[in-house]
Amino acid sequence: MDDARRAGLAAWLPDSFSIVGMALMSGGAIQQNWQLDVVADGTPHAWVLRTDQPATLSHSRPRAHEFALLQEAFAAGVAVPEPLMLCTDLCVIGTPFFIMRRLDGIAAAHRIVRSESLGGGRLALVAELGRALARIHTIRPASAALAFLSPHPNMPAGMRFVTEMRAHLDVAGVAQPILEWGLRHLERHAPASAEIVLCHNDFRTGNYMVDQTGLTGVLDWEFAGWGDKHEDLGWLCARCWRFGSPHEAGGVGPRAALYAAYEDASGQRVDDDAVRFWEIAATIRWAVIALSQARRHMSGTEPSLELALTGHIVPELERDIMLATS
Amino acid sequence: MTDLDGAALLDIARQTLLADIVPALSGDARFKALMVANAMAIAARQAQYGAVAEPADAAALAAAIRAGLRDGDKDLAQTLLELARARCRISSKTAEKAG
Numbered sequence: 001m002d003d004a005r006r007a008g009l010a011a012w013l014p015d016s017f018s019i020v021g022m023a024l025m026s027g028g029a030i031q032q033n034w035q036l037d038v039v040a041d042g043t044p045h046a047w048v049l050r051t052d053q054p055a056t057l058s059h060s061r062p063r064a065h066e067f068a069l070l071q072e073a074f075a076a077g078v079a080v081p082e083p084l085m086l087c088t089d090l091c092v093i094g095t096p097f098f099i100m101r102r103l104d105g106i107a108a109a110h111r112i113v114r115s116e117s118l119g120g121g122r123l124a125l126v127a128e129l130g131r132a133l134a135r136i137h138t139i140r141p142a143s144a145a146l147a148f149l150s151p152h153p154n155m156p157a158g159m160r161f162v163t164e165m166r167a168h169l170d171v172a173g174v175a176q177p178i179l180e181w182g183l184r185h186l187e188r189h190a191p192a193s194a195e196i197v198l199c200h201n202d203f204r205t206g207n208y209m210v211d212q213t214g215l216t217g218v219l220d221w222e223f224a225g226w227g228d229k230h231e232d233l234g235w236l237c238a239r240c241w242r243f244g245s246p247h248e249a250g251g252v253g254p255r256a257a258l259y260a261a262y263e264d265a266s267g268q269r270v271d272d273d274a275v276r277f278w279e280i281a282a283t284i285r286w287a288v289i290a291l292s293q294a295r296r297h298m299s300g301t302e303p304s305l306e307l308a309l310t311g312h313i314v315p316e317l318e319r320d321i322m323l324a325t326s
Numbered sequence: 327m328t329d330l331d332g333a334a335l336l337d338i339a340r341q342t343l344l345a346d347i348v349p350a351l352s353g354d355a356r357f358k359a360l361m362v363a364n365a366m367a368i369a370a371r372q373a374q375y376g377a378v379a380e381p382a383d384a385a386a387l388a389a390a391i392r393a394g395l396r397d398g399d400k401d402l403a404q405t406l407l408e409l410a411r412a413r414c415r416i417s418s419k420t421a422e423k424a425g
Contacts, residue, residue, distance in 0.1 A: 166392065175384035175385040175387070175388040175389075176384075176388060177381055177384055177387045177388045177391060177406060177409075178406050178409065178410055180388045180391040180392050181391050181396075181402075181403070181406055183392070184391050184392060184394065184396075184397065188397065305358070305361050305362065305365060306361060308365070309361055309364060309365060309368075312368055312416075312417035312418065313417070313418075314413075314417070315410055315413030315414040315416070315417040315418060316414055316417065316418050318406075318409075318410040318413065319407070319410035319411055319413075319414050321410075322403065322406050322407040322410050323407070325403070326400070326403030326404070326406075326407060
């Protein structure tokens with residue numbers, strides 16, 4: 001962050017806060033995360049400033065929406081980075097930003113699924129994940145602060161999913177018989193309407209942080225929207241998000257422990273058939289995303305080895321879809 | 327020089343990359359070098375196995391599946407599973423072993 005932006009930020013912060021350190025954190029093609037250290041009355045505060053990349057035409061959720069999601073989740077008792085301040089005034093650092101408390105811990109999926117002790121051990125961590133999901137799902141469409149989220153259409157969530165994915169495939173314009181087979185299977189087996197709740201929509205290992213004792217926070221809220229609670233449970237349990245681990249719940253621990261903790265915290269039964277339905281849906285959704293990333297490379301608009309390799313994830317997803325549906 | 331085909335050349339290039347270059351790297355450069363090694367492995371398998379035979383008229387097949395005209399077609403399910411497995415042989419070494 002150049003001197004002018006940093007000075008703008010320093011002037012915007014309440015008088016008692018002075019900036020003692022700022023460093024760009026890794027990752028994020030669309031968003032930037034800055035490690036921000038401030039001192040107020042002799043007390044150090046560890047924060048993260050999240051903003052858009054300058055000169056990025058952002059199609060992702062605006063920072064103000066992401067901030068509102070974090071506020072709602074925090075108020076519902078979900079472990080998240082506490083949202084502290086939001087600034088949509090472009091005169092301060094040139095882009096909208098918000099500040100949240102910095103969490104300790106690691107998010108690296110490959111390390112988490114291989115560790116017997118991180119997050120307090122497999123059973124403890126899986127139970128925490130179940131409780132975190134149960135708390136997220138207490139947030140309902142009546143929430144005025146989340147009025148910016150598209151209302152859920154008047155159809156079962158499974159049918160909404162099939163309709164959305166077919167629309168994506170039609171826009172891409174490349175015939176995908178295996179993904180069509182999977183979607184047709186889902187269409188024929190869609191669970192009946194369930195209560196509509198806030199779904200995180202990217203709740204998987206790699207998108208939460210843990211330390212040695214437990215879950216420290218759920219990250220990456222940009223895909224959140226209204227849906228069926230089983231969508232999040234299925235996304236977490238899908239084979240493609242186990243990172244090669246034999247443990248069915250997020251590659252971390254047993255599925256039964258996840259369900260038990262979720263049921264205990266929510267007082268609602270988990271429908272195993274519905275979770276399995278959403279695991280197939282998760283596999284299809286990840287394949288559709290991976291295909292669109294590979295197309296960004298192949299079209300020549302954004303040559304990238306990483307995007308090209310993402311396309312080679314698709315066959316394994318297609319095989320999982322066929323094994324689950326035939 | 328007729329006995330050293332493209333796949334074999336990629337293979338020895340990849341082994342050299344992994345054995346002699348990657349250990350000297352760290353951070354982002356190491357991550358990218360491992361991606362390059364992965365891409366070379368895929369290209370080598372592509373050269374070895376040749377192109378995967380795709381369905382004759384994928385667009386018509388996709389439309390028929392969506393319309394429900396192929397519901398319960400066990401032969402088609404088997405064909406599509408074999409297609410996915412053939413693609414996995416090229417794209418993913420672990421997938422080939424697993425399924």
